[in-house]
Amino acid sequence: MMQLAEDIQIAPEGGFRGFGIFGLEGSVSADSSGALFNLFISRAIGVITIVAFVWFIFLFFSGAIGIMTAGGDKQSMESAKKRITNGLIGLIAVIAGIFVVSLLGQFLGIENVLNPGEAVREITK
Helix, strand or coil: HHHHHHHCCCCCCCCEEEEHHHHCCCCCCCCCCCHHHHHHHHHHHHHHHHHHHHHHHHHHHHHHHHCCCCCCCCCHHHHHHHHHHHHEEEEEEEEHHHHHHHHHHHHHHHCCCCHHHHHHHCCCC
C-alpha cells in the first residue's frame, strides 16, 4: 500500500502517512495492530474516566453553591443535594464499570477482557 502511494505523482516524498501513532510511527509498528487497538481502548477509557471525574467536580461545586445560596428554601436545598448525589453515583458507576467488566470476564473465562488486543489475538488463533 505504501508503494502504491509513493508511485502516485501527487504523493509527498516518502508517501502518505497518518498522524502520530495512527501513522504507525514511533513505538507502535504496523505489525502490532493489537497494541494499537489496546492503546486506543486504554486511552478512551482514560478519557471517559477523566470526563466523569471533571463532571463530578462540576456537579459537586454547583451543588455546594446551591446549598449555600438556598437561604432556607427546602426545594433549592433538595435540588442541590440531588445534584451532588447524582454526580457521585455517576462517578461510582464509571469506576465500577471497569471492575464489573473484569469480573464478568473472569466468570466467562475470558482472561484478557481488559486487554482487548490480546483477546482478539486469542479468538483468531
